[in-house]
Amino acid sequence: MSVKENLKLVIEEIKNAKNRRNVDYGDVTLVAVTKNHSVDLMREAIDSGVTNIGENRVQEAAEKFQILERDGVTKHLIGHLQTNKAKQAVKLFDLIHSVDSENLATAIDKAAGNIGKVQDVLIQVNLANEETKFGINEDNLQNLIDTIDTLKNIRLRGLMLIAPNYADVEECRPLFRSMRKIFEQVGKTRQDFDFLSMGMTHDYKIAVEEGANIVRIGTAIFGERIYLPANQ
Ligand SMILES: *Cc1c(COP(=O)(O)O)cnc(C)c1O
DSSP: OHHHHHHHHHHHHHHHHHHSSSSOOOOOOEEEEEETOOOHHHHHHHHHTTEEEESSOOOHHHHHHHHOOOOEEEEEEEEOOOGGGHHHHHHHHHHHEOOOSSSHHHHHHHHHHHTHHHHHHEOOOOTTTTTTTTSBOHHHHHHHHHHHOOOSSEEEEEEOOOOOOOOGGGHHHEEEEEEHHHHHHTTTTTTSSOOOOOTTTHHHHHHHHHOOOOESSSSSHOOOOOOOGGGG
C-alpha cells in the first residue's frame, strides 16, 4: 500500500478512536515519524497532507530537512537529545518532545537564547519507571517543571510518554490514563500547556481513547524501517 493509502487508514482509525472516547479531549495531531526513511517518503507524506513530521536523531534530521524543500511543516524531535546537540536541535525543531533533565533544559534554553528563539518543549515522563527508557520519573517531574519555569527561552507545552512494549497492548491503557490525569493536574495552574504526546503504531488507538492529543506514528504509515549498520 502507498503512503497516501496508509495515511488515510491511520487518520480514519484516529477518528474512530476519538469517537470511542468517553470524554471530549479535543483534536489529535498526527506526527508522521520519518526516522530511517528517505526524504522521498517524507515528501510523499507531506504531499499527501501531512503537516507534522517527527524525527528522532538530530543529525539525520539536519541532513533530511536540508534537502526537503517543503514549507509549512511543523518539525518534532521525538528522540532523546544529548545536551551537546541542543544548539543544532533548536535551529531545526518547532517542538522538542524529549526534555528529561535540568541539564538538558538549561542547554536548550541557552541555545535558544543565542538565536533569539523561545523553544517549545514537552517533558518526557518515564511513568512505568523502566530502566532502559529515557524520561523523568513522576517523582521528579515537579522539580523539572519548576526549573523550566525559571528559564526564559524555553516554554513548556505539555508532556510526552513512550509506553512499554507490552505483548498485550491493553496493558498500556492504565499508563495512558494516569498520564492524562497528571497532564490535567499540571495544566490546571499553567498557560500554553496543551500537548499530551503519546501513542505509536502499536498503541495509538488506546492512547487516543485515553486522551492523547499528539500521536507519533511511523510504521503504520511508512512500513517497517530498514536499519542499516551505520544507523544503529
Ligand atoms: C520511532 C518512534 C515512534 C514511531 O514508532 P512506530 O512504532 O514506527 O509508529 C514514536 N515515538 C518515538 C519516540 C519513536 O522513537
